[in-house]
Amino acid sequence: MIYQGNAITVVRGTGDASDAIATLTFDRKEASVNTLSSTVIAELEEAVSALGAEEGLKGLMIGSAKEAFIVGADITEFHGLFAQGEEAIRDMLRRVHTIFNAIEDLPFPTVTALNGLALGGGCELSLATDFRVMAESAKLGLPETRLGLLPGWGGCVRLPRLIGADNAVEWIAGGRENRAETALTMGAVDAVVTAEALEAAALDILARAEAGELDYRARREEKQEPLKLGPIEQMLAFESAKGYVAGKAGPHYPAPVAAVKVVQKGAGEGRDRAQAIETSAFIRQALGDVAFNLVGLFLNDQAVKKTAGQYARQARPVRQAAVLGAGTMGGGIAYQSASKDVPVLMKDIKAEAIEAGLKEARKLFAKQLERGKLTTAQLAERLTHLRPTLSYGDFGQVDLVVEAVAENLEVKHAVLTEVEDRVGEEAILASNTSTISITRLAENLTRPEHFCGMHFFNPVHRMPLVEVIRGEKTGDAAVAATVAYARAIGKTPIVVNDCPGFLVNRVLFPYFGGFGQLMAQGADFQRVDTVMERFGWPMGPAYLLDVVGMDIAMHAGEVMAEGFPERMGDEDDRRVIRAMVDHERLGQKSGKGFYAYEEDRKGKPQKVNDEAAIELVEGLAKEQREFSDEEIISRLMVPLCLETVRCLEDGIVGTPAEADMALIYGIGFPPFRGGALRYLEATGLEAFVSLADDLAEELGPLYAPTERLRAMARHGERFYPAPGA
Known part of the structure; x- marks a missing residue:
């Protein structure tokens, strides 16, 4: 054992590795995913120091014991750090640069085994090693601009030197997660293998580097030297990129353009000077209102999802849903359910309405096919999850019904009382109403505790929010089931209480x-x-x-x-x-x-x-x-x-x-x-x-x-x- 911490262990010769190979493993014991919190960074500093002092090592493999590699820095710490001001942020950045640079400068080859998501700081850590091997299902990316920031731990410096300035600008400014195939094509990783073969592939790369077949020292020099771009090439690469990125980001989101400028300004510099440029730019963004608010937005989103998860854990899964009404909203809800593999019946009293709802669903599925989001086989399978009907014949097996008929109290009363007689006693009824009181809608129901509101927003397939509305007699089980269904079909549910207009x-x-x-x-x-x-x-x-x-x-x-x-x-x-x-x-x-x-x-x-x-x-x-x-x-x-x-x-x-x-x-x-x-x-x-x-x-x-x-x-x-x- 070279090092043992709460989140990091470093050992010699695990698995198929020889005793000369060290393996550094991230595994935060108190968390479901690995993040680079301040305490983990402190451990990494100690672990890298221990590696530098260890004798007889010929290689280092960095990996994760969790499904994801590292999903980034610990964003819950950002507001507190930013509130301490410029010097505190600068000190943090310098410390991480020193650690990552020490990994890059180790006297033997290094490789990262990317078994799952490697985002933000996790991606930047992997860039500090000489090689990267990626599982087929893993994703790699630098999403900092989505938080109003830019990569501050070397991403703006190392990535352009690995994949080229134009590709790096696209990755950094866009903030997207990139699939393994894309990462390999770009040159961000050296190999893509199955998850089962990941460790063996990483060790093979170290063996080839040790044997001189792969020149890891040349890799390091390339990452630490100025970009090989002449003045004209730089102008063509960056000036057009700034205009394009500014147009995509809009005037309220300065981080993407700031990131392009950092890559441009650091292009002619060596590693240390380029990192100093990155640090100064990161601080400017971190101290701005946009980053503060977008970080707050991320934290709020996590809190909302956690609350919804607590509700959902109390619910029986919705294995069969139904929608009453095949209009714009009903058809949209039915499509959304089928697209997430939750079988759904779509009922209407008119055959032409059913056909219109199916036509809309087919159109939306076809767009998914055109964009490469679905294969033809997946499209065909998902269409089978949507079954049209003019009768209540199969409603006895339905777990949850969403009523989406006209926004009229009398019509909804009639439909809800009718369907309540056709479903099982444990089935949940939900009304997709935007204004009508849930308490009033429940007046004629014999099981009002099994009824709540489920307000979708138009267009259903694009709008992420669903309001789950608790009426005066709504039971916890109804709320929990409706929240669980909303999550299952890819929506963000927020539970609110009944009042005119809800929230x-x-x-x-x-x-x-x-x-x-x-x-x-x-x-x-x-x-x-x-x-x-x-x-x-x-x-x-x-x-x-x-x-x-x-x-x-x-x-x-x-x-x-x-x-x-x-x-x-x-x-x-x-x-x-x-x-x-x-x-x-x-x-x-x-x-x-x-x-x-x-x-x-x-x-x-x-x-x-x-x-x-x-x-x-x-x-x-x-x-x-x-x-x-x-x-x-x-x-x-x-x-x-x-x-x-x-x-x-x-x-x-x-x-x-x-x-x-x-x-x-x-x-x-x-x-x-x-x-x-x-x-x-x-x-x-x-x-x-x-x-x-x-x-x-x-x-x-x-x-x-x-x-x-x-x-x-x-x-x-x-x-x-x-x-x-």
């Missing part, structure tokens, strides 16, 4: 209310859209209403007005939407709303300006005012954030993390801002309350802060723990 729509409609008030005061809806899209929304409120559909927005707005009359009962908030409905301008589905829609070459609706819509909106304005960008943002964001706070205070949603993730996954809240509650904290609660009070004085209760929020502002409280706390 996402309840928060969204005050945003629309603020937009309605702006229209009443003469704001230009196209300018409002532009401002909010620059703020970070995927589409502005007018465009979003067109996509939602004016009739749907009108119905949901009326539900909100009935449920929260003081804040959402003002007719002015809905006047423009009502006028659109009256003029049959329902949005994209009717070809006209705030904008007109024309099909592009791919058959997708493309918005264009429509003078009739502009005249209609202008004619409804009670006054004409000019608004600054800051005023437009405040008028829309303040009511949205306040309603999020109220949902948290009312117990509609359990945690700030769940609230923020629901808005990001459900309505596209700008991810780089971290969610409504993160945005509030970035603004400063005291400043936000003051702004809201000023707006409430002019515009009414929609903008009035809650008393609890006022108290939080006075006492310096937060929704999230302070970084480093």
Whole structure:
């Protein structure tokens, strides 16, 4: 035994290795995956020091005892580290560079056996060894730009020298996980083998290097010297890349372009100087708001998934699902279930509706085939998981039914009571409703404890969120089963309590209310859209209403007005939407709303300006005012954030993390801002309350802060723990 720690062991001569070969194995005892936490880095430092002092070694193999190799740094430590400031971050980076450089400089050949995911710091560690062998099922990547960062442990230095600057820029800026075949083609790894042959292949490479057949010293020199690119080649490689990457990333995500600049600036330098350039750039990104919020987003996502996992572990698996209604939503849910290998019945009362649902499913499967996501055999198999039916004949064997018929209380009552008589006593019923109270929908059911809401978002195959809604009589088993089913079909479920609009729509409609008030005061809806899209929304409120559909927005707005009359009962908030409905301008589905829609070459609706819509909106304005960008943002964001706070205070949603993730996954809240509650904290609660009070004085209760929020502002409280706390 050369070294023994809690996460790392180093031994001589394990398995087929001779006594001259050392094996360093990562296996964090307290975790399901390996991460490079500060404690693991400390162990690695000790282990590498011990390796350097060991006599008679002729090679080192680095591997993992877990399914994944190393999934990266321990992201839970990032906020605390970043809060310590520039010098603390620099010290950490220098320490890791010193360790990885020591591995690279060991006086014998080294190889990494990549048995599973090797991401971020795990990938960078493997780049420090002379060779890499990869299992067929493993993946390799540097996803740091997705956290608003860039590779800081040598990835920006070593990868371009291994696979070329252009390929490295694509890997780093894109942040994708790369399959073994791609990694081999690019030159990032030296061999791809079956998982069973991984260790033997790694040891074979060490033997060939020791015998002089493979020149490991030349490999090291290549990684440590400047890139072999002339000035013209550099300009062609990097200048065009910066423009392309900036266009893909957008103005709110600076890390991908910063990473390209690091590779460019370090291209003419040796290892140590290039790493210093990488370190300085990493620190700049780490101290920015985008990285803070995207790291927070990652942590929130992990917390939400952990909560969902706790629910799912209490549930019986859903082996057979069913969907009532083969319309847009029902067909989408049925496709999603079948695409994840969960058999599903799709029932409707009309044969033409069934055929339309099947046609949509086939189209979506065909797109998967075109993109190489499915083979023809897999497509055929998954289509067999979707069975259309006009009767309840097979419903006795169904574990969970999703009702997705028209958004009408009487229709849903009739369908739910009918299906309850046709399923087994333990079957779970769920309603895909966006507005109707789950408690009211359960009124006619004999087993209301087996009923809950399951609100999907459109289009189902793209939107990750599912709201699982607990009514007054909903039992834990129903919630657990519905959460388990949502996870099984690839969705992120968030459990919320019943109220008008549940969580996402309840928060969204005050945003629309603020937009309605702006229209009443003469704001230009196209300018409002532009401002909010620059703020970070995927589409502005007018465009979003067109996509939602004016009739749907009108119905949901009326539900909100009935449920929260003081804040959402003002007719002015809905006047423009009502006028659109009256003029049959329902949005994209009717070809006209705030904008007109024309099909592009791919058959997708493309918005264009429509003078009739502009005249209609202008004619409804009670006054004409000019608004600054800051005023437009405040008028829309303040009511949205306040309603999020109220949902948290009312117990509609359990945690700030769940609230923020629901808005990001459900309505596209700008991810780089971290969610409504993160945005509030970035603004400063005291400043936000003051702004809201000023707006409430002019515009009414929609903008009035809650008393609890006022108290939080006075006492310096937060929704999230302070970084480093």
